[in-house]
Amino acid sequence: MQTTVRDSVLDLMRRFGMTSVFANPGSTELPLFRNFPSDFRYVLGLQEATVVGMADGYAQATRRASFVNLHSAAGVGNAMGNIFTAHKNQTPMVITAGQQARSILPFSPFLASNQAVELPKPYVKWSVEPARAEDVPPAIARAYYLAMLPPRGPVFVSIPVDDWDRPAEYVPARDVSTELRVQPDTLEKIAHALDASQRPALVVGGAVDRDGAWDDVIRLAELHNARVWAAPMSGRCSFPEDHRLFAGFLPAHRENIVALLSGHDVILAIGAPAFTYHVEGDGPHVPDGAALYQITDNPETAAWTPVGTSGVGSIRLSVRELATHRPTNAREAPGKRRAPQRAEPSTVMSVAYALQALGEVKRPDDIVVEEAPSARPVMQAYLPFTQSETFYTMDSGGLGYGMPAAVGVALGKPGRRVVCLMGDGSSLYSIQAIWSAKQLGLPITFVILNNRRYAALQDFAPVFGFAAGDAVQGTDLPDLDFCSLAIGMGCPARKVGAAADLHAAFEKALASNTTNLLELDVQ
Structure with a gap:
């Protein structure tokens, strides 16, 4: 029996662990789901934004790329708000959308997406409508690897409805490493700065938890008795908020960030932008006399960081390496964060x-x-x-x-x-x-x-x-x-x-x- 595009794509999805399909059905997507495999799960969302939001949460919880199926242009349009959020969350996600049959695309048919590749940009890492039906499985494979490579994020593949039953070959299995390392000399520079610091501070962001670096960051903070701040607008908890070194949450406002970090001579942002702002601000980005360092898994974030030294690579591997440098500069532990006054019941509860x-x-x-x-x-x-x-x-x-x-x-x-x-x-x-x-x-x-x-x-x-x-x-x-x-x-x-x-x-x-x-x- 001849292998089809559908056979090859389902084989890939099994090998990639993408057997949960987050979707809202439409006519141009139906051939994918004919004789739906018993080892797959169809997760129905009643609107496309809901579909992408569910896939985002699932991918973050499992640390694996999720698979999304949307309905042509209208479905992608409905989903765009949460595609933007997936982009900002750095959530690995393979988004597919139906397209009208290739034979009638020249006639601008009903339910066609006239610029399918352009529609989800710029909030996907890669967007493609394969030139031939037999190119669909390799496109899905490429999309998966790109989604999983740091900085992780959503990718998009538009698939004409008549492609699924066309002949195709299985895509060979491959091993693709998704871990990048910060240059050793950059890590050495950061390690020396932490050692020489009199009052270091860590600013932690969502990539700490995404990359499984929670315990490593605790170890690094305790090693240096460094105060730990949560980065502005972070989408994850990246440090225990009852820990003696936890200082609190930075606001998304330049002057207030500088005021809160005042007195620190070395500031190391780990898995976070330095810094996310919400309103206009003036003046320096860090306190006078402070040196800013950054470890990020996102080259774009490193590129726009306004001052300091940035290293790009795995958060977990980098922090683990920094924690092997034993400090020679002993320093006292900073004061513990003040607990809020207990909230009391009221007629209308607060x-x-x-x-x-x-x-x-x-x-x-x-x-x-x-x-x-x-x-x-x-x-x-x-x-x-x-x-x-x-x-x-x-x-x-x-x-x-x-x-x-x-x-x-x-x-x-x-x-x-x-x-x-x-x-x-x-x-x-x-x-x-x-x-x-x-x-x-x-x-x-x-x-x-x-x-x-x-x-x-x-x-x-x-x-x-x-x-x-x-x-x-x-x-x-x-x-x-x-x-x-x-x-x-x-x-x-x-x-x-x-x-x-x-x-x-x-x-x-x-x-x-x-x-x-x-x-x-x-x-």
């Missing part, structure tokens, strides 16, 4: 009280996927994360990631309890994920912080000249009933308005090990 209660109920190994931008500073004070791979959010700032990502993380970490912490506004971007979670029977508790507004925008408005009390158009969200929305998708839900009921509600929801939703009325 976000601080809600997150403090969640922190007291959840287990340290429970996973939180968060998309509540206005609550993030409060979360950083009242909901500490102390273990690797227990916190995920988006690096992009774009909404619509959190709910589907929680589904993907739960699929990628079977047996682990997942809390999806959402704002009321951000919940509505990909709320279809609740249905997917319920259909898959996943142990996810969706927690909606309902303050009836886009609080992040109202809080941010003064930066752009709004006076106190000025109306910010389009930011009020009255009359949303998230319990009804969840129940309509088959998901049990409960509304909690009284602080006295909160701990018991969290305990019951998390202990259920099923998909459920809690809507919290907060100030």
